[in-house]
Amino acid sequence: MSTPPASEFPHAPSLLRRGEPGRARHVAVFNFPRFGHIRPTLPVVRELLRRGHRVTYFAAESYVDAVAASGADVVPYPSSFPDAVEPVHTPEELSGLLVDFLREGLAALPAARKHLGHQLPDLVLEDALSTATSALIARDAGCPVVRTFAGFGGNDEVSLDGGEPAPENPLLPETAIIERAAEDLFTSLVPYGLDEAGFEYAQRGSAVSANLVFIPKALQPYADRFDDTFAFVGPEPGPDTGALRPAPDRDRTVLVSLGTSATANPQFFRGCADAFAGSGWQVVLATAGHLGAADVERLPAGVETHDWVDHDEVFPRMRAVVCSAGAGTVLDALRHGVPVVMVPQQPDAVTFARHLQKLGLGKTLNPEEATGATIRSAVEAVTADPAIGRNVARMRTEIREAGGSVRAADVLESLWPRTTTP
The missing domain is CATH 3.40.50.2000 (Glycogen Phosphorylase B;)
Structure with a gap:
């Protein structure tokens, strides 16, 4: 040797x-x-x-x-x-x-x-x-x-x-x-x-x-x-912003993001955009490159699209986040006091998503059953549930104190x- x-x-x-x-x-x-x-x-x-x-x-x-x-x-x-x-x-x-x-x-x-x-x-x-x-x-x-x-x-x-x-x-x-x-x-x-x-x-x-x-x-x-x-x-935890004071447009703004490790799925983004169209919700898509120019052109008017977003810049105006249950996105949502709707894309995210739902921090949808309509319904449910709101606020405090x-x-x-x- x-x-x-x-x-x-x-x-x-x-x-x-x-x-x-x-x-x-x-x-x-x-x-x-x-x-x-x-x-x-x-x-x-x-x-x-x-x-x-x-x-x-x-x-x-x-x-x-x-x-x-x-x-x-x-x-x-x-x-x-x-x-x-x-x-x-x-x-x-x-x-x-x-x-x-x-x-x-x-x-x-x-x-x-x-x-x-x-x-x-x-x-x-x-x-x-x-x-x-x-x-x-x-x-x-x-x-x-x-x-x-x-x-x-x-x-x-x-x-x-x-x-x-x-x-x-x-x-x-x-x-x-x-x-x-x-x-x-x-x-x-x-x-x-x-x-x-x-x-x-x-x-x-x-x-x-x-x-x-x-x-x-x-x-x-x-x-x-x-x-x-x-x-x-x-x-x-990021800078201390004190008590939650949602921006004026936060009440009806939702971020949809699958992260970098998800399989490219343009239909997922199109389905979400179509389901929220005309509902009074503002939709921001963080596509991680999963949408091409032609896909973006077919989206409803008013949908905001980015390959990437700065969580600290965008999350303060979000009322809910739809994601693949990646730990980074979920934790950033929680530290900003935002509930989550999770559609896990990777095997290791399934248990993570179920556990967060068990703790009352959001809802989890089976990827095979998730459609634009079911995702919109889940977003409206988590944002209207006062118990989820309290649980998210408590977890935000836990993050700050960790x-x-x-x-x-x-x-x-x-x-x-x-x-x-x-």
């Missing part, structure tokens, strides 16, 4: 001293290639930078600009993870999905080993779905690992979708497919210092020192099953030793 040049292998004998009082620290961030996973970490990055620390963020190439806007030192890596994860029905489909996760987990290793060879981090921040490369870098550096959860927190008792640990999947993957992919992946990464023991270690992941969950604890199912290593810091990026940065700083290590 070949050995890479010492300059690219970070088991360096002259480690920088850690724990020096007042010294700026270095945090390396690894994340999963979804904006919903990346976005909640960016306020934490900005807060660390504000405190004088250094942040190196390893980002899939398509997210480099978004991460760079936080001020972090961004290191791109090529990601081949699919844009949308379809439901799994066969052993072959399950095998393919597992291979996708396997490859993505180590996709950042070449860039990380090359970039961090000259200065190891004092702490590694990893996403719950991206733990392989981060485990190896943390082992190289001998530093703590903190895991982040964009949606529900997960542990041995609670799954990432907020439910009890699922029974064993009745589908058995095609192990030969996975083994071939693993062998090819391992061979390709040998020049970057990966050996067989390291490959096995990467698949197990590191023991973590703390966990940051970007939802308030009041939104977490089975919250009593999480120990004090879990900090439910919530999303960044602590956001300031509390998250406090957790990270608490893990650095106070005395100089030899």
Whole structure:
């Protein structure tokens, strides 16, 4: 097995001293290639930078600009993870999905080993779905690992979708497919210092020192099953606007957004626009590029369309939000005091949507049964229900009190030793 040049292998004998009082620290961030996973970490990055620390963020190439806007030192890596994860029905489909996760987990290793060879981090921040490369870098550096959860927190008792640990999947993957992919992946990464023991270690992941969950604890199912290593810091609450004072046009304005991971579905947007036409509702569509120019031309007059919207700018004038139950959009709606109608597009969003409905924060519709008419009916129901209004206002308060990026940065700083290590 070949050995890479010492300059690219970070088991360096002259480690920088850690724990020096007042010294700026270095945090390396690894994340999963979804904006919903990346976005909640960016306020934490900005807060660390504000405190004088250094942040190196390893980002899939398509997210480099978004991460760079936080001020972090961004290191791109090529990601081949699919844009949308379809439901799994066969052993072959399950095998393919597992291979996708396997490859993505180590996709950042070449860039990380090359970039961090000259200065190891004092702490590694990893996403719950991206733990392989981060485990190896943390082992190289001998530093703590903190895991982040964009949606529900997960542990041995609670799954990432907020439910009890699922029974064993009745589908058995095609192990030969996975083994071939693993062998090819391992061979390709040998020049970057990966050996067989390291490959096995990467698949197990590191023991973590703390966990940051970007939802308030009041939104977490089975919250009593999480120990004090879990900090439910919530999303960044944004500026304090005091009591809710809806803009004059808020009473009859609805945002419709499916997010970036949904399958392109122009008919969904057209159906919503047609259903609200002539009803006195103003409709804003955030299409994420799912509507072409010809589709937009066929929309009823008065419908406002954008590829993307700034939630902090748009949500204050919304009376309701129709979305795919992505955690980022839902939490932004709640922190602005806006109820939600959810039409989950991805398997992991189904349980999230059902849980929010159970908490009385909105309504959930089955995608196969959702039409413009049923969506309009659900919007009118959630906006007229005083109990939902009270629940949303209470959750808005929970988000504001969770602590956001300031509390998250406090957790990270608490893990650095106070005395100089030899």
